[in-house]
Structure formats: C-alpha cells, structure tokens
Amino acid sequence: MCTGVRFADAAGNLYFGRNLDWCESYGEGVVITPRGASIPTQFLGSLSPEHACVGMGIVVGGVPCYFDCANEAGLAIAGLNFPGYAQFAEAPEKGAVNVAAYEFPLWVAASFSTVAEVRKALKDVVIVAKAPSEGYGVAQLHWLVGDGKESIVIECQADGMHVYDDGLDVLTNQPPFPWHTENVRNYMHIETAHPEPVAWTRDTLRAFGSGAGMIGFPGGYDPASRFVRAAFLNAHYPAEEGEAANVTRLFRTLEGASMCKGGAQMADGRFEYTMFSDGYSAATKTYYWCTYDEPARQSVCMDDYDLNGTELIRVAA
Numbered sequence: 001m002c003t004g005v006r007f008a009d010a011a012g013n014l015y016f017g018r019n020l021d022w023c024e025s026y027g028e029g030v031v032i033t034p035r036g037a038s039i040p041t042q043f044l045g046s047l048s049p050e051h052a053c054v055g056m057g058i059v060v061g062g063v064p065c066y067f068d069c070a071n072e073a074g075l076a077i078a079g080l081n082f083p084g085y086a087q088f089a090e091a092p093e094k095g096a097v098n099v100a101a102y103e104f105p106l107w108v109a110a111s112f113s114t115v116a117e118v119r120k121a122l123k124d125v126v127i128v129a130k131a132p133s134e135g136y137g138v139a140q141l142h143w144l145v146g147d148g149k150e151s152i153v154i155e156c157q158a159d160g161m162h163v164y165d166d167g168l169d170v171l172t173n174q175p176p177f178p179w180h181t182e183n184v185r186n187y188m189h190i191e192t193a194h195p196e197p198v199a200w201t202r203d204t205l206r207a208f209g210s211g212a213g214m215i216g217f218p219g220g221y222d223p224a225s226r227f228v229r230a231a232f233l234n235a236h237y238p239a240e241e242g243e244a245a246n247v248t249r250l251f252r253t254l255e256g257a258s259m260c261k262g263g264a265q266m267a268d269g270r271f272e273y274t275m276f277s278d279g280y281s282a283a284t285k286t287y288y289w290c291t292y293d294e295p296a297r298q299s300v301c302m303d304d305y306d307l308n309g310t311e312l313i314r315v316a317a
C-alpha cells in the first residue's frame with residue numbers, strides 16, 4: 001500500500017511526500033527531467049516540459065515513468081495503487097487530450113504550476129490504459145496532486161474520471177476517496193489533549209499518561225487505517241519553521257503510516273513493506289528519499305543541475 005501526504009509551511013511552500021509500500025523493486029531511482037528534454041508520448045507527440053521535474057521512477061524508451069514527481073513551480077503528484085476500481089480508457093478518444101497512464105505524473109508536473117491549472121485541464125483529459133512497453137502492465141493507480149495551497153485526488157473508474165478536492169491532504173489506497181472521507185468521521189473523537197480526570201460514581205478516573213485521547217486510533221496496515229492515521233497526524237502536527245523541521249515533519253508523518261515487514265502479507269505470501277519514502281520541498285526545490293534498509297535520508301537539489309539540459313539526469317539507481 002502506499003500513503004501520500006501534503007502540507008505547506010507558513011510561507012505557503014509545498015511539502016509533499018509518499019511511502020511506497022510494495023514487495024519488489026522495478027529498478028527505480030531518482031530522475032530529473034530538464035526543460036530541454038523532448039519526451040516521446042503515445043498520443044501527444046513529443047513533450048517539451050514547461051517545468052523541470054524531479055521524482056522517483058524508471059526510464060523506459062527515454063520516458064520517465066514516475067511513481068511520484070514534483071516540479072520547480074511547486075506542484076507535485078504521486079500515484080498510489082487503486083486495484084479493483086481503476087479503469088482507464090481502452091483507446092484514445094477523438095478530440096480529447098489523451099495521456100497514457102504511465103505518462104500522467106510527468107505530464108502533470110511538466111505542464112502545470114498549480115492544482116487549479118490541473119483541475120481545469122483535466123476536463124479535456126482521457127487517461128488511456130497503455131503500458132510503457134511490452135513486459136509492463138498498466139498500473140492500476142489513482143493520484144494525489146498538491147501545491148502550496150491545496151490538493152486533489154484523481155480517480156478514473158468505469159463511470160469516468162472523478163476529481164475530488166482533498167481537504168485532508170492525504171491519500172492511501174482502495175476503496176475510492178469519498179469512502180475514506182466518510183470513514184474518517186468515525187474517528188472525530190480522537191484527540192491530542194491529555195484528558196482531565198473524570199468523576200464516575202464515587203471514583204475519579206485519571207489518564208495513564210499522554211496518548212489517552214488517542215485510544216481507538218487505528219493501527220492497522222490496511223488502507224482505511226493508514227488514511228485515518230496520516231490524516232490525523234497531518235492535521236495535528238504542530239506548525240514548524242524552516243526546511244529541516246518541515247522535512248522531518250513530512251517523513252515522520254509518513255512514518256506514522258509506514259509498513260514494517262512481518263505485518264501485511266500479499267496474496268502470494270510475500271510481506272508488503274515501506275520500501276522507500278520520498279518527498280519534495282518546494283521551499284528549496286529539494287527531493288528527499290530514504291529506503292527501508294537505509295533510513296538515512298538522501299537528497300538532491302534541483303538547482304544543482306542544469307535544468308535547461310536536454311538529457312534526463314539519473315541521480316541514483
């Protein structure tokens with residue numbers, strides 16, 4: 001499973017990150033797409049990015065297939081599994097802006113500066129069920145898109161594309177987003193405050209300690225539990241100042257919804273776990289990541305690279 005989170009600092013700079021919960025690698029690494037690149041697409045000719053992008057992905061036939069990515073204007077997108085619900089167009093539609101599913105994160109981050117622009121553009125978009133090459137399937141995803149102000153969730157289903165405002169700024173997996181926004185209402189009673197003593201009959205009950213208001217906070221690895229955890233932590237994390245503290249906030253919030261081996265087995269018996277966490281700070285145009293086995297955070301600052309170049313830049317394998 002995966003979890004995505006967005007928030008902004010006091011100056012309105014985006015912080016956006018995700019956990020990648022799965023059981024196998026695709027050989028992904030951090031890839032920068034500079035503005036001078038010319039990316040072949042299935043239906044749109046070649047894409048010349050308006051904005052340079054950085055993110056985690058694989059490169060297939062010269063195309064960065066991002067799991068998540070962000071751009072220099074402060075817009076970011078992450079793809080999370082949505083099996084059983086995701087349904088894309090079987091073929092391109094005449095008159096529409098046809099985007100292959102694997103191209104979608106790059107297309108968004110390369111083309112737009114804000115969520116408002118994306119929301120508007122999506123009215124003409126059809127996402128087509130097309131894999132980057134033979135040997136790859138079509139990933140069954142939905143997407144979280146965020147900027148310094150807000151976020152949206154994009155879900156393509158049998159009845160078409162749905163674009164939801166995400167007032168909680170988090171996303172996990174199936175079922176569809178509206179279900180999670182209903183489910184989270186079951187946890188309104190969860191609170192951070194240290195409960196005051198209460199009188200019951202002739203007795204006075206006192207909390208054992210901090211966290212007493214969080215009893216009932218869901219601890220599971222299932223998407224609904226992770227959604228509630230991420231939404232609660234994102235809503236209640238105290239405001240921080242500066243890059244280091246906000247990046248710590250991002251990764252600690254993601255850690256609150258992360259998966260350790262030994263918990264959730266996939267249908268084939270393999271354990272699903274948080275293979276890596278990554279995130280972007282628009283304040284410093286820096287992309288951060290850490291892996292399950294190497295939790296020390298690594299980072300790459302977009303400004304250290306020639307963003308006018310023509311070649312994709314692979315930062316790490």
Ligand SMILES: C[C@H](CCC(=O)NCCS(=O)(=O)O)[C@H]1CC[C@H]2[C@@H]3[C@H](O)C[C@@H]4C[C@H](O)CC[C@]4(C)[C@H]3C[C@H](O)[C@]12C
Pocket residue numbers: 001002020021022026058065066067079080081082083102130131132136137138139140141173174
């Ligand atoms: C498996 C990943 C999502 C993790 C997740 O949400 N797991 C949930 C588990 S569960 O079902 O809910 O149990 C997704 C996120 C991005 C996906 C990748 C990206 O879309 C890029 C390419 C796209 C190609 O079509 C398939 C390979 C691929 C390399 C994808 C493989 C896989 O589907 C990824 C890595």
